[in-house]
Amino acid sequence: MAKNKLNQVYNIDSRHILESIPQNIEIQTTITSPPYFDMKDYGSENQVGYGQIYEDYLNDLQNIFGQILKITKDDGTLWIIIDTFKRNNQVVSLPFDLANKLKDIGWFLQDIIIWKKDKTVPWSTNGFMQRKFEYILFFSKSPKYKSNKDKVRIYDTSQLKKWWVKYPERYNPKGKALDEIWEFPIPVQGSWGDEYIRHFCPLPKELVATMVQISTDENDIILDPFAGSGTVLSQSAYMKRNYIGFELNNEYIKMFENYLKRTIKKYRKEYELLEQQNNQSDFEIQILNLRVLKYARLLINKIEEETARDDFKIFVTIKNRSSKRNKSIVAEYQIIGDAESDNILKLINEIIVKPPLSKFGIEAIFKCVKENKVKSKNVFGYSKTNSYSYIKNIDMSSPKVKVISDICVDLNEKDYD
Structure with a gap:
């Protein structure tokens, strides 16, 4: 040249x-x-x-x-x-x-x-x-x-509307595309x-x-x-x-x-x-964490609705990135409750193929356990209505806790008005 x-x-x-x-x-x-x-x-x-x-x-x-x-x-x-x-x-x-x-x-x-x-x-x-x-x-x-379009996505949360906190499934993990x-x-x-x-x-x-x-x-x-x-x-x-x-x-x-x-x-x-100083990867991790937790919350709520029971909990942990098309992350979900595993897994398979859970881009692995064996140290609990801010000063066995995870998220949507 x-x-x-x-x-x-x-x-x-x-x-x-x-x-x-x-x-x-x-x-x-x-x-x-x-x-x-x-x-x-x-x-x-x-x-x-x-x-x-x-x-x-x-x-x-x-x-x-x-x-x-x-x-x-x-x-x-x-x-x-x-x-x-x-x-x-x-x-x-x-x-x-x-x-x-x-x-x-x-x-x-x-x-x-x-x-x-x-x-x-x-x-x-x-x-x-x-x-x-x-x-x-x-x-x-x-x-x-x-086209390096992902490099110019908006991932500075101060420039995003507060909806990204409650609706992470609507946001690309790389950030919001330019309009x-x-x-x-x-x-x-x-x-x-x-x-x-x-x-x-x-x-x-x-x-x-x-x-x-x-x-x-x-x-x-x-x-x-x-x-x-x-x-x-x-x-x-x-x-x-x-x-x-x-x-x-x-x-x-x-x-x-x-x-x-x-x-x-x-x-x-x-x-x-x-x-x-590019912190796009930090935003990506945060969006995926929010997605994984919200997926767990919606799933456990749907299980309780379909079974007419309110004594289930779910423990979720992230495994690794997914290699499947249209999937971003692999996460394992342990359904905790005294119920027949086959029935619960069959119900889950019916739930996850329909919106909204089918839209989350999560490659999910499911297990059923009868007792909560999760140690309360280094885990965080979330309610059936909020998976973006963990419940403070509460025992994991409390009925208010529906989602348990080693993922720590503590966001206030009002901070992003």
């Missing part, structure tokens, strides 16, 4: 990408915001957008992204940040016109994301409503593409202090980082054919990816190079610390 072609911004028209990048370089993802048609002059002659007629503009973009398709890996992707605009007193649907152009040449449109940015661009045409969002078009080269509305405010002038790059439309680095995390791994190559101030390229460098940029305005290239030199150590370290 021609490494000298990586990690540089070229002062070359992006309409000549194939002439500039060696064929042995393969792009993993492209992240870019094309020029806003003729809404703004970016200070270069023969630029894409400004001064063109609309069809020529669309055709140039189709040509550029067609070239990019040829140098993109088979599992590669393309992110385009783009907006509608008003012309002759009506909205021009640029994102959708461009999407159709790119589908015609082989790109697969996978998602349309709304970027809620809270601020309008300086040249937005006034209407009766403020424009505070743009579109993000997400394409892939083939139906099977790289199609992303909220990232546009950086304001001076918000990055002396490090700030002056550009008409600076992209939030958190927005770019999300795309980088979803579509690439470390050492992959990221392309921005309209590099501008270089937010995509700098974020790629911070996150240990390789980058290639194209930009006609040489002043922007100089700004980017100076900016990256000043910030690479700071933001690379920040990225490394975030990777080390």
Whole structure:
């Protein structure tokens, strides 16, 4: 691979990408915001957008992204940040016109994301409503593409509604998936202090980082054919990816190079610390613990309801991760009570194949014992109505205790309002 072609911004028209990048370089993802048609002059002659007629503009973009398709890996992707605009007193649907152009040449449109940015661009045409969002078009080269979607799930419990405490079966153990509305405010002038790059439309680095995390791994190559101030390229460098940029305005290239030199150590370290402090696994353990306990509580309640008895208990312990499809965890459930094992096991098999227990993703092992032989040391008791906060200062033989486990969970849903 021609490494000298990586990690540089070229002062070359992006309409000549194939002439500039060696064929042995393969792009993993492209992240870019094309020029806003003729809404703004970016200070270069023969630029894409400004001064063109609309069809020529669309055709140039189709040509550029067609070239990019040829140098993109088979599992590669393309992110385009783009907006509608008003012309002759009506909205021009640029994102959708461009999407159709790119589908015609082989790109697969996978998602349309709304970027809620809270601020309008300086040249937005006034209407009766403020424009505070743009579109993000997400394409892939083939139906099977790289997607690290689990890495960007929301697992910070302060950002989740309190329902995750009572309804853990509704949450993926990796966290809540991103929805199609992303909220990232546009950086304001001076918000990055002396490090700030002056550009008409600076992209939030958190927005770019999300795309980088979803579509690439470390050492992959990221392309921005309209590099501008270089937010995509700098974020790629911070996150240990390789980058290639194209930009006609040489002043922007100089700004980017100076900016990256000043910030690479700071933001690379920040990225490394975030990777080390990733507590997604802690959330996963917590969700699975809550699921296992709630499964036990619902099961014992259903057994008592079907048998018209109220003297059963259940002891549950986690064994290991499950290798079965659609199952996350293996847990053993000991049904404690003076009843015929065969009858109880038959009843359990009828219960667990129906919702809600069939939705928990638990590979369950069942046993029946007549007496409670569980030692009270290092175990915790839960009631028939609450499996997310253990009962304090109570004997395990108490009729209030229905679920006994070595899993300790003590959550207050009000803490997550």
